[in-house]
Amino acid sequence: MLNNIENINGILKLSFSPFYDLRGNLLKIYQKETFKNIFKDIEEIYISSSKKAVIRGLHFQIGKKAQDKYIYCISGALLDISVDLRPDGNFGNICVEELKGGDPIILGIPGTFAHGVIILEENTTFMNMSPTPYSPGDERGIRWDSLGIKIPFQHPIVSEKDNSLPPLDLVLKGLKNL
Numbered sequence: 001m002l003n004n005i006e007n008i009n010g011i012l013k014l015s016f017s018p019f020y021d022l023r024g025n026l027l028k029i030y031q032k033e034t035f036k037n038i039f040k041d042i043e044e045i046y047i048s049s050s051k052k053a054v055i056r057g058l059h060f061q062i063g064k065k066a067q068d069k070y071i072y073c074i075s076g077a078l079l080d081i082s083v084d085l086r087p088d089g090n091f092g093n094i095c096v097e098e099l100k101g102g103d104p105i106i107l108g109i110p111g112t113f114a115h116g117v118i119i120l121e122e123n124t125t126f127m128n129m130s131p132t133p134y135s136p137g138d139e140r141g142i143r144w145d146s147l148g149i150k151i152p153f154q155h156p157i158v159s160e161k162d163n164s165l166p167p168l169d170l171v172l173k174g175l176k177n178l
């Protein structure tokens, strides 16, 4: 059951209460009717698994393809990173939230934010639910090492695509001039 919604500079932190009994617990993280004013209808769900020291992102989709993301950490631990790209919001503000596997928490990242993750433990798995489809042609990104965030390991594992993304200052400048 959803029991609290916190707004952290535009990121929604949803806290749930699992149902406990002697066998363990049951955690419901999506129910269309209850969440109709929070979630838009979910279009896609994926589960992403990573080794320790993986960094994914940061990514966002532009225009009508802007993609809200609802992130739940199933196992391990990660730092969830988002950058506010709203022209009328806290433009350029960086939000870092730690998620641990099984924590009854979902982060709601609006499509107007860039999003990435830093994987802190082996076998970290998270789930993302999105109301807008993945659209690779509309995807843009920000290079992971341009945010000024301290990376807690020496040799991060990063995809070729993510290593060739532009730095934060260039992306912000480009968006400002739109």
Ligand SMILES: Cc1cn([C@H]2C[C@H](O)[C@@H](COP(=O)(O)OP(=O)(O)O[C@H]3O[C@@H](C)C(=O)[C@@H](O)[C@H]3O)O2)c(=O)[nH]c1=O
Binding pocket: 044, 046, 048, 056, 057, 058, 059, 069, 115, 116, 117, 128, 134, 159, 161
């Ligand atoms: C994200 C995504 C990827 N794919 C495919 C494309 C590619 O072949 C393979 C891996 O894609 P990527 O390298 O882009 O995956 P990844 O770097 O994990 O991308 C993800 O990063 C995190 C931080 C996010 O916020 C997500 O929205 C998404 O952008 O999966 C889909 O088919 N649908 C999807 O929704």
